[in-house]
Amino acid sequence: TNVESGKVKWESPSNIALVKYWGKRENQIPENPSISFTLSNCKTITELIYRKKAGNDFSFDVIFEGKKNEAFKPKIQTFFERIEAYVPFLRDYHFTIETSNTFPHSSGIASSASGMSALALCLMSIEQEVKENVTLSAVERSSYFNQKSSFLARLGSGSACRSIEGELVVWGKNASTESSDLFGVRLAEDIHPNFKNYQDAILLVDKGEKQVSSTVGHKLMFGHPFAEKRFQQAHENLAELKDVLISGNQKRFIEIVESEALTLHAMMMTSMPYFILMKPNTLQIINKIWEFRAKTDANICFTLDAGANVHVLFPEGEREKVYEFIKTQLVAYCQNGHYICDTVGKGAKKL
Numbered sequence: 001t002n003v004e005s006g007k008v009k010w011e012s013p014s015n016i017a018l019v020k021y022w023g024k025r026e027n028q029i030p031e032n033p034s035i036s037f038t039l040s041n042c043k044t045i046t047e048l049i050y051r052k053k054a055g056n057d058f059s060f061d062v063i064f065e066g067k068k069n070e071a072f073k074p075k076i077q078t079f080f081e082r083i084e085a086y087v088p089f090l091r092d093y094h095f096t097i098e099t100s101n102t103f104p105h106s107s108g109i110a111s112s113a114s115g116m117s118a119l120a121l122c123l124m125s126i127e128q129e130v131k132e133n134v135t136l137s138a139v140e141r142s143s144y145f146n147q148k149s150s151f152l153a154r155l156g157s158g159s160a161c162r163s164i165e166g167e168l169v170v171w172g173k174n175a176s177t178e179s180s181d182l183f184g185v186r187l188a189e190d191i192h193p194n195f196k197n198y199q200d201a202i203l204l205v206d207k208g209e210k211q212v213s214s215t216v217g218h219k220l221m222f223g224h225p226f227a228e229k230r231f232q233q234a235h236e237n238l239a240e241l242k243d244v245l246i247s248g249n250q251k252r253f254i255e256i257v258e259s260e261a262l263t264l265h266a267m268m269m270t271s272m273p274y275f276i277l278m279k280p281n282t283l284q285i286i287n288k289i290w291e292f293r294a295k296t297d298a299n300i301c302f303t304l305d306a307g308a309n310v311h312v313l314f315p316e317g318e319r320e321k322v323y324e325f326i327k328t329q330l331v332a333y334c335q336n337g338h339y340i341c342d343t344v345g346k347g348a349k350k351l
């Protein structure tokens, strides 16, 4: 290409799965379909500065929250190796990757979804600037752009492919929605007003390093005694959840979402080796949520990722009452009283 240098900048959010992705094959192909709410406040902001270089190696520096960072380099190196066939200009440039998160690094909130999607989007913007002879209509260009960004993000971290767009994204081939194993697809159907602007309060129970990396975690599903049944269940839950999102059935939403979270943890408890990733305070919070729901009929539920933190989900209309409950009854179980208020969002943005 003839382009000597330039820079691009994107912000990309985290997402929270309602039907969980757990188990993958070669090339980050999921064993089962998943669906997530795209978040809004928890995001990564990444600027990619590129400059033509000689030589045929990958060359990049990482600056994380203003400081040169070596720790992220191996992950990015692996990412570059996986995607270079699709973005051949990678070896033509030196990259400075300047990145920061809106949430604290040591919060136990995985930054891989927001981080990898932001980086993938930056690379796609560079592709647009350096690639010659592409004549696409505006519509073709935007769907190509989103799809390929999601495709690349998937190769960085599976769940990252669900962070490009909002508000609900499906990833993994299934019979009930338009979908692919290769990239996330925005749920096209109009969802019920009950699920618009849904709220997610992320209670930070344990801010430490993940006890089980997701790479190790997904591998636990190989030869897992309940794997096939679980993958089938994810298909069924996704199909029903889609109907629920359209019909507005909050009771059923709560049942499916909580069951998915507990099933994810059940898979970890029943694998070999086995893990318990909840902490005592995770259970305290779950029990408090169940008590509160029984007493008040609030449409509040929890979900979990592969860790101890609790995502508390509830409708926008119940915000005041639920935050009052969180402040008076749940904050005590959070590490240093720390929690993050988020809402469902519309996806990544070019800056």
Ligand code: PMV
Pocket (backbone or CB within 6 Å): 016, 017, 019, 020, 021, 022, 034, 110, 112, 157, 158, 159, 160, 214, 215, 264, 305, 306
């Ligand atoms: O994207 P990964 O490989 O870090 O896997 C994440 C898996 C879960 O967060 C536990 C579930 C999900 O669907 O996001």
